[in-house]
Amino acid sequence: MDRLFRPRSIALVGASDRSIWSVSAFDNLKRAGFTGRVVPVNPKGGVIHGVEAATSIGAIGEPIDAALLMVPEAVMHDTLHDLKAAGVGGAVILSAGFAETGEEGVQRQAALSATAREAGIRILGPNCLGFANMADGAPIWTTPLRRPMPNPTLAVVSQSGALASQMEQFAYQQRIALTHMISTGNEADVTIADAIEYLAHRSEARAIALFLETVRNPAAFARAVEAANAAGKAVVVLKVGTSEAAAAAAQAHTGSLVGDDRVFDALCRRLGVVRVKSLEELVVTADIIGRIGKVERPGLAMMAMSGGLCEIAVDQAEVDDLPLPALAPETLAALREALPSYATPNNPLDTTGAAMTQPNLIAEAMRIVSNDPAIGLVSFVFDAPAKADARGFAARFIDAVGQGIAKAATPGLMFSHTFSPVSGEGRGMADAAGVAYSGGGLRHALTAISHLFRWSEAQPQALDLNRASGVRPQIGDGERGVLDYLASHGVPVIPGAVATSADEAVETARGFGGPAVLKIASPDIPHKTEVGGVALRLSGDEAVAQAYADIRARVEAAKPEARIDGVIVSPMRSGGVELFVGTLKDPQWGPAIAVGLGGVFVEALKDTSLRLLPITEADALEMMDELRGKALLDGFRGAAAVDRAAAARAIVAIGDAALALGSDLVSLEVNPLLADGERIEALDGLVIWEDNDEHA
Missing domain, CATH: 3.40.50.720 (NAD(P)-binding Rossmann-like Domain)
Structure with missing residues (x-):
């Protein structure tokens, strides 16, 4: 290589x-x-x-x-x-x-x-168009390149040569110096993974910006990212399309709910990869992360000489889920002493027009806020000029920011108000003052900082693509067989039994001491309500016996060819929150698990969160917190709050049970997983195997 x-x-x-x-x-x-x-x-x-x-x-x-x-x-x-x-x-x-x-x-x-x-x-x-090794002055690239710039930190790897060329031009416009640019083309030999792993071992590249269309060798890709992580280099990816999942994943309800691209999102989270949505975001984010490096805590202190810009920043931070912590009382007191009386200490901080005549206020304010216990990065908004002005005003401001960064207890960054080209002279002024500067503007800079914080906190996990065992265990047929299997793996499930006569159904229902539910038990009927195979809220022997007879009659008329094992009898449950928990198998990245609100929410809103298996209880708690409808879990309108820890344990157990079903499993779905206060119960289960789309 x-x-x-x-x-x-x-x-x-x-x-x-x-x-x-x-x-x-x-x-x-x-x-x-x-x-x-x-x-x-x-x-x-x-x-x-x-x-x-x-x-x-x-x-x-x-x-x-x-x-x-x-x-x-x-x-x-x-x-x-x-x-x-x-x-x-x-x-x-x-x-x-x-x-x-x-x-x-x-x-x-x-x-x-x-x-x-x-x-x-x-x-x-x-x-492919080739590669450009700017660090060693050795390009083999077949379209015109700009001259290498000093102090390179960012490497670009792209499966598209044309887009790599565009990124090189954009990086030059922003005066972001590249260490390498590699276009992999058809990847007959050297793949995107080979390029990442090679760059992981080159000291010049501190971050890798990646344009990705597909991953041809998943195991090698995971190893390459792990090598970059071990070297402390961020991998920032813009990926188009989907993971090219085969039809098997879509056969499962879970697959149609989350989509293949969500699996790649889960992969990025698992491996600690930063995923972005545009070429501009790709280059700006990778540049800022590469030059700042990991921060100790996720809190931004932002300063500008404009109250209006500070207000825009607050709105943008909310969109990006970017922490702009309230400053501690001692920090506010120190700012009141340092700033003019008409300044209002806050975060973001408007240093007011006083900084125009007293640039030293910038340095002092940056030093003060950097010592706040909630702050991990301090920033100042100022545009590096295209050319130095005759009186040196711009240089004075940039020098003041540099002094503030030098005295700060945290890393520091300066970025422009709007997305702006950066001149060689402007970059030179920032470099001379020891200032990391981005011309990405407020929007892209704040988005990049939010990525930086998440990357700094990430705890990447190795990915074993063979983590599902190859042996399919024996489980009973139908819904009750799936629920009994789940129970054997520590999942709390609703009590129940399969009755083969009306008398058995009545006897079983009596044991529950309350209203009962009857559902058809058939390995050939995964969706019972569609054939009239469910009866709810049954009280008394006569109602249960009649419901048993009616269900058998309706189902036999609708599906005369179906195998019928009997009728499942369970206690009626009401109230609580219905969750959907389902697994799927991506052909590239292996088993994944989705959690969402059940019932109409999962169908209409597709409000789900996804992770690659296996997961921990901490992962399951994060997944529930990512749901748009998470307020329903916390006692919405007087309902009992869901015991999230108990729900997390059940979700983890479902994921582990899916892995134990072996590599032939397409999907294991629990819908609903009823969460009612401290009581968590799987009410229904479905298994789909690879061979002939077989349902259990």
């Missing part, structure tokens, strides 16, 4: 003065100050890009670390054999015509990969 990404000698195979790709690649090497040897290769020889060209790789006469292949697909295999003979370590393949073209292209790409493996050559691509 080092010979590919840190080459000391490079061959441009298929070089031509008439090729924009070749010209750009050669110019990029000159612009980056590449000090190694660059050899154009063309069968016709001659002078190309002002350099004597070799007629073949072998004709160069010395080992070459990396090659850029700009030759047609038809001669690619012969070219790779030539590279092997010449001892080339890695190759960037610009050429298209492989997996992106369909099944025949997939076969051509597989053959290409096999040839490269046999030759011992690492390949990037095909169908």
Whole structure:
């Protein structure tokens, strides 16, 4: 990988003065100050890009670390054999015509990969624009690049070369210096995971901005992120599309409720990956996290010379769930002493126009608020100018912010009021003052800070993709069999029994000492109400016996082919809050669990929270707290508050029971899990297996 990404000698195979790709690649090497040897290769020889060209790789006469292949697909295999003979370590393949073209292209790409493996050559691509190692001044990139900037901290990895190019241009506009930019293309060999893991071991990159379309090797991706975490580097991802889950996940009710993309969200949470929603958010967030690093506590102190901006910040912080803590009494007292009498100490803090004539107030206020026990990051809003003004006013303000950051007990950041380009001179002024500066504006900066806080608090967990056992245990048929299985794994379930006659139903109902519920017991009928298979609030022997007969008659008429084991008799439950708990199996990331409010809420609102299995009780508590309807759990309008700890224990037990059902499980659903004060009970259960969409 080092010979590919840190080459000391490079061959441009298929070089031509008439090729924009070749010209750009050669110019990029000159612009980056590449000090190694660059050899154009063309069968016709001659002078190309002002350099004597070799007629073949072998004709160069010395080992070459990396090659850029700009030759047609038809001669690619012969070219790779030539590279092997010449001892080339890695190759960037610009050429298209492989997996992106369909099944025949997939076969051509597989053959290409096999040839490269046999030759011992690492390949990037095909169908990619290359990479740019800015840290070492060694780009093999085929569209025009800007000159490398000093003090790089951010690496960009993208499955789309065009978007990587756009991110490089945007980063330059913001004067965000890149360490590396890697476009992986079709990933015949080097994958997105390989690129992340490589960068995890490079000291220059302090954060990795990732544009992702799909993950071709889930286990390798998880390992790569874990390597980045171990190195203290944030992985910030913009992912499009879904996890490409197969139809099996959608067969389960849970799958249709949460969607495949929610599984990737759960994966990011599990691995400590920051997920964003736009290219701007991707670059700004990764830049701020990379330069600030982890903070000790999630609390922002923000200062500006505008009360109106402070009010906007409060609204934006609420949207982003960004903590803007109230300052402690001793902090407020210190601010009153330091600031003019007409200033109102608060968070956010309006330093007032007094800071215009006394910039030292900025430094002192930053020092004071940074010592507040609730604050983990202190920030000041000020626009670095495009050019220094003649009287040096801007420099004085930026120097004051730098002094405040130097004296602060926490990390500090300066960001612009609005999304603004950053000039080289403006960035230079901030760097000289020791100020981490972002031109992302209030909106993107606050969003980035909220991501920073969550990333700092995250406790990534390793992901075992084989965490479901491969053995399917025996469980009884139908709803009661599922409930009995859940009970054996510590899930509280409603009492009940299967009656095969009206007399048995009456006898069982008597034992509950109150109203009863009757439900058809059939492995062929997962949705009982649709066939008239449920009767509620039955009191007295006559009502139970009649309900038994009516249910059998209705179901046998509606589903004459269905196997009927009898009728389940259980005590009637009312009140409380109905929860939905369901698991699904994503073909890439494995088993996951969803929790939501049951009944009409889960269907109409899809108000669910998702995690990859296994989960802890702390995870289950977080999931309940993420529900939009969580107020219903806390004694809404006089109802008893749900014992969330007891509910969390039941949710964890359901997840563990699902894992124990083995790798053939598609979904285990409990709907509803009734939560009524301290009483938590599974009232209904459903299992779906992979083979023939079999229901239990």
